[in-house]
Amino acid sequence: MKQLAEFLPIVLFFVVYQLNGDTLNIGGWSYTFDGIFSATAVLMIATTLQVGITWLITRTLERRLIWLLLAVCLFGAATLVFRNQMFIQWKPTIFNWVLAVIFGASQFIGDKNLMERTLGTQLHLPRAVWTRLNLLWVANFVIVGALNLVVAYSFSEEAWVDYKLYSAIGFTLVLTILTALMIGPHMKEPEASDQ
Template sequence: MVSNETKGTAAQDSGSQQLLKFVVELGPLVVFFLVNARAGIFWGTGFFIAATTASLIASRMLFGHVPIMPLISGAVVLIFGGLTLYLQDELFIKLKPTIVNSLFAAVLFGGLAFKKSLLKYLFGDVFALTEEGWRKLTFRWACFFVCLALLNEGAWRFLSTDQWVTFKVFAIMPITMVFAISQVGLLQRHALAPPTDE
């Protein structure tokens, strides 16, 4: 039988790991913001690419794998960041969030069209939900990614470059966290009951 102390230690380790993952994934955005503020969008993009690469390597070394969503996002950063620097056109790095979020939305909606809740394959080891729960959660996140893509389209078209970078770093992350927290009710309603020990 597992003691309460052992459970508490495991929960603490899990919380520490989640915090470390958050720091590793947030790091490139902070680097992007700071370098852009001091040296402009092109230097910011260059450091963003380097920091994203370092973040992916750090994830592999610290956690043994690279989560699929940061991996896809990182690949798009490398491609569109590279185009930004090569062509000296900031439009490409501004389009990156639109493309990434649209891609995530398309994949999730596509999975639902084939009756596959793809979030289950990504987070099935974190949450235990009913099939209806996974379907609803996947649909909501797909819709949210569409909203993020539309937000970015409005932001880069109507804000200055510095304002867009600030919006990307300091608005998108809180919006995403608020949305994630708002799904707690759904997670609770559709949680599978843990198996009982006989």
């Protein structure tokens, strides 16, 4: 459920982008959607609301969500102020590459990598599996960041917006499946109690 909530701002970004040129009339007020700039404003608002609602419900926030909110607001504001979509197009790359550096560095800092620190209380896996799992996530962040730039610079803005929506869902699904495949063989069945 949490992952679905995190996709909502991206979906709203996509939907508002599709309204480019349309005019919304409410009472005596009207607004004409201007493509990526309206979509960026909605992304900023939706991400802020999503993080705020998450905090209201759980009374905690993951650092990743805080960094995501800061990145969306920083790059979104730059996009709107300078009227240049490249700022928001670079946001996914920079965010993913920063995560890659953090996860990668965690292999060498302390006695547990970031995956083990995050999930170690819930899962008991051999050290080698934690290492492979952490490196899988590092590879994912590097690849997702690089592909974002390839699409941003090689294709149209509209193609990038489509890619942003579908790749976010696709890469998350693939990463989830690969993570489950790595963890699965090490999961133990609960022992049946003697009757």
